[in-house]
Amino acid sequence: xxxxxxxxxxxxxxxxxxxxxxxxxxxxxxxxxxxxxxxxxxxxxxxxxxxxxxxxxxxxxxxxxxxxxxxxxxxxxxxxxxxxxxxxxxxxxxxxxx
Amino acid sequence: xxxxxxxxxxxxxxxxxxxxxxxxxxxxxxxxxxxxxxxxxxxxxxxxxxxxxxxxxxxxxxxxxxxxxxxxxxxxxxxxxxxxxxxxxxxxxxxxxxxxxxxxxxxxxxxxxxxxxxxxxxxxxxxxxxxxxxxxxxxxxxxxxxxxxxxxxxxxxxxxxxxxxxxxxxxxxxxxxxxxxxxxxxxxxxxxxxxxxxxxxxxxxxxxxxxxxxxxxxxxxxxxxxxxxxxxxxxxxxxxxxxxxxxxxxxxxxxxxxxxxxxxxxxxxxxxxxxxxxxxxxxxxxxxxxxxxxxxxxxxxxxxxxxxxxxxxxxxxxxxxxxxxxxxxxxxxxxxxxxxxxxxxxxxxxxxxxxxxxxxxxxxxxxxxxxxxxxxxxxxxxxxxxxxxxxxxxxxxxxxxxxxxxxxxxxxxxxxxxxxxxxxxxxxxxxxxxxxxxxxxxxxxxxxxxxxxxxxxxxxxxxxxxxxxxxx
Numbered sequence: 183x184x185x186x187x188x189x190x191x192x193x194x195x196x197x198x199x200x201x202x203x204x205x206x207x208x209x210x211x212x213x214x215x216x217x218x219x220x221x222x223x224x225x226x227x228x229x230x231x232x233x234x235x236x237x238x239x240x241x242x243x244x245x246x247x248x249x250x251x252x253x254x255x256x257x258x259x260x261x262x263x264x265x266x267x268x269x270x271x272x273x274x275x276x277x278x279x280x
Numbered sequence: 281x282x283x284x285x286x287x288x289x290x291x292x293x294x295x296x297x298x299x300x301x302x303x304x305x306x307x308x309x310x311x312x313x314x315x316x317x318x319x320x321x322x323x324x325x326x327x328x329x330x331x332x333x334x335x336x337x338x339x340x341x342x343x344x345x346x347x348x349x350x351x352x353x354x355x356x357x358x359x360x361x362x363x364x365x366x367x368x369x370x371x372x373x374x375x376x377x378x379x380x381x382x383x384x385x386x387x388x389x390x391x392x393x394x395x396x397x398x399x400x401x402x403x404x405x406x407x408x409x410x411x412x413x414x415x416x417x418x419x420x421x422x423x424x425x426x427x428x429x430x431x432x433x434x435x436x437x438x439x440x441x442x443x444x445x446x447x448x449x450x451x452x453x454x455x456x457x458x459x460x461x462x463x464x465x466x467x468x469x470x471x472x473x474x475x476x477x478x479x480x481x482x483x484x485x486x487x488x489x490x491x492x493x494x495x496x497x498x499x500x501x502x503x504x505x506x507x508x509x510x511x512x513x514x515x516x517x518x519x520x521x522x523x524x525x526x527x528x529x530x531x532x533x534x535x536x537x538x539x540x541x542x543x544x545x546x547x548x549x550x551x552x553x554x555x556x557x558x559x560x561x562x563x564x565x566x567x568x569x570x571x572x573x574x575x576x577x578x579x580x581x582x583x584x585x586x587x588x589x590x591x592x593x594x595x596x597x598x599x600x601x602x603x604x605x606x607x608x609x610x611x612x613x614x615x616x617x618x619x620x621x622x623x624x625x626x627x628x629x630x631x632x633x634x635x636x637x638x639x640x641x642x643x644x645x646x647x648x649x650x651x652x653x654x655x656x657x658x659x660x661x662x663x664x665x666x667x668x669x670x671x672x673x674x675x676x677x678x679x680x681x682x683x684x685x686x687x688x689x690x691x692x693x694x695x696x697x698x699x700x701x702x703x704x705x706x707x708x709x710x711x712x713x714x715x716x717x718x719x720x721x722x723x724x725x726x727x728x729x730x731x732x733x734x735x736x737x738x739x740x741x742x743x744x745x746x747x748x749x750x751x752x
Contacts (some may be wrong), residue, residue: 277615
């Protein structure tokens with residue numbers, strides 16, 4: 183069974199705050215689901231390669247030059263309109279180093 | 281009004297070019313229908329009335345100018361609210377994107393716009409497409425048009441219900457583990473989950489990138505095919521997209537071999553659902569199809585495998601919703617506090633549960649036991665299908681083990697909810713195409729038949745579907 187401390191650790195990794203009762207319910211739900219997926223431990227995977235592509239038929243990597251494409255002024259305006267916080271036309275975020 | 285009854289894409293085209301009705305009249309009819317019916321059904325989150333009528337005007341002018349119009353001109357459709365339509369809100373059913381407006385068109389929408397189809401609005405879904413009943417939407421409950429006390433299925437429940445309620449001619453959804461096929465089955469409409477990569481995912485808000493696929497809902501197989509052909513194709517904006525070869529082989533039921541995977545008819549399936557699907561298989565056999573029992577021995581691993589792969593990918597995909605560039609942004613004492621507050625307020629319970637599970641499966645010390653193992657089991661599941669498709673052309677299976685269930689019935693138990701997708705999930709893990717189409721009813725509730733084909737055999741599957749429609 184997944185421990186309460188593990189659930190707290192995962193929540194921290196996922197940047198989620200859980201109240202005491204939510205933590206308990208999450209622990210219960212995850213324990214149930216992890217118990218259910220445990221059946222995978224019985225699968226014989228000794229002779230199989232991992233899935234690298236969803237279809238897997240002679241797929242080739244797709245690459246392109248890493249060149250910036252100009253966006254229209256309209257697009258830029260619309261993207262900026264959605265900034266939660268801005269200053270002088272720039273996206274404003276809180277300091278990382280304080 | 282009778283000229284708008286039982287419309288299809290073909291009939292609309294004839295009606296417009298034959299001047300039986302205008303694009304304005306047609307669009308207004310569908311907007312009125314939504315106005316009237318959606319109070320009860322709740323399929324739509326946003327209605328794009330102004331945009332729709334403007335587009336209708338463009339089509340009418342083209343007709344007045346004697347320009348040739350495409351087959352899809354003025355055909356009214358609805359879009360799952362996880363697919364971007366420029367200048368229209370796109371919430372993914374989540375509070376975290378409540379104030380978000382799409383700044384570009386998804387590739388599939390761009391293609392439909394070019395062909396003149398008319399978007400009527402955006403439809404309800406489980407938050408970030410995570411769910412099987414559309415009840416996990418942060419906005420509203422969508423009801424099954426066949427029984428308003430029941431769910432429409434999910435996660436594309438709004439898209440399925442809008443077609444079933446004749447609020448549009450077709451709709452778009454996305455299918456990560458059954459999210460097109462299962463609601464199509466519950467609502468008695470046709471839904472196609474294309475081969476992975478057949479339709480560009482550019483402009484679809486990602487849930488699980490190796491499983492997600494956009495596809496159409498329609499009231500009949502032909503319309504479904506027309507829409508699929510309109511939206512498919514390689515796209516430079518989605519490096520996983522591929523070009524499908526056009527197949528024009530003639531369909532002859534007498535030359536068709538249908539595999540029946542025994543694992544899909546074993547324990548857990550409702551007796552009545554099983555009878556409907558088996559009845560359909562018998563009819564196909566009477567018409568000359570060869571029926572063969574086959575085995576997909578790793579089927580029992582599909583659902584657990586899916587829940588590890590899908591949640592792992594989701595936990596990575598949803599990390600981007602952090603309140604910095606768009607969407608909900610909750611102030612905190614420092615940057616990391618803002619991340620915590622935004623995500624905690626913005627995401628609903630099911631999304632949090634899946635992010636937690638995915639983060640766990642990818643976390644240090646557990647990666648090998650969970651994610652890495654699941655990706656290998658996934659290869660076993662795909663091999664099952666590879667072997668079977670050496671012997672048969674299609675697999676006929678149920679879509680879901682039960683018909684539409686009651687609203688609220690499975691909300692407290694995530695594992696019971698997940699079982700609604702037990703017959704659809706393997707198809708996503710193997711990247712295969714599959715059609716869900718009405719096969720009969722249990723009482724007043726529709727039951728779907730799933731036709732699974734090998735990779736890139738959509739045209740064959742659709743031909744088989746059209747044949748099945750004739751013997752229903």
